[in-house]
Amino acid sequence: MSETLIISTANQLRTANSDITSVCVADVELPVAEIKLLNYVLDRRLAFDKRSCNFHAQAIRHIRHLLSTDLAQTLTCSLILKRLDCCNSVLYGAPVSSIQKLQRVQNNAARIVLHAPRRSHAKPLMRQLHHWLSLQHRIDYKVSV
Numbered sequence: 001m002s003e004t005l006i007i008s009t010a011n012q013l014r015t016a017n018s019d020i021t022s023v024c025v026a027d028v029e030l031p032v033a034e035i036k037l038l039n040y041v042l043d044r045r046l047a048f049d050k051r052s053c054n055f056h057a058q059a060i061r062h063i064r065h066l067l068s069t070d071l072a073q074t075l076t077c078s079l080i081l082k083r084l085d086c087c088n089s090v091l092y093g094a095p096v097s098s099i100q101k102l103q104r105v106q107n108n109a110a111r112i113v114l115h116a117p118r119r120s121h122a123k124p125l126m127r128q129l130h131h132w133l134s135l136q137h138r139i140d141y142k143v144s145v
Contacts, residue, residue: 053080053105061112072113073129080109084135088142103135 056079064072084102091099107122110132114125126132133141 053083054108056080057105057108057112064112064115069113069115072115076109076113080105081132085138085142088139091139092143099136099139106132106135 057076060067060072060075060079067075084106091102107126108118110116110122110125110129111118111120114128116125126134
């Protein structure tokens with residue numbers, strides 16, 4: 001089994017033929033619509049599939065009143081933040097719009113852990129949680145380490 005990653009800018013994607021769904025290599029058709037990397041799906045714009053993160057966030061939100069803050073933080077780190085950290089090397093240099101979508105997932109996780117209202121500002125909450133860097137800083141840190 002072989003895997004190929006085709007990366008281009010948004011402008012190149014707009015000007016490219018939108019009917020391209022595969023690439024022929026050695027008489028074998030390879031799909032290019034999306035990439036599954038370590039059980040995570042990235043589409044051709046490097047948009048991380050955040051549905052599973054949102055699913056786990058909603059599940060933790062439902063039982064949050066039963067959990068201590070430490071336990072809620074542990075669950076959130078193991079179920080949500082590990083998914084955000086897994087593809088750091090792929091997300092390095094990704095478009096700001098992709099990073100912002102994932103940052104919203106992390107902001108939501110911080111609100112859940114600290115039992116804050118859904119519309120509360122996330123930066124002060126992130127400061128309260130030890131070792132929680134913003135997503136861009138997490139990417140930079142993980143890639144540099």
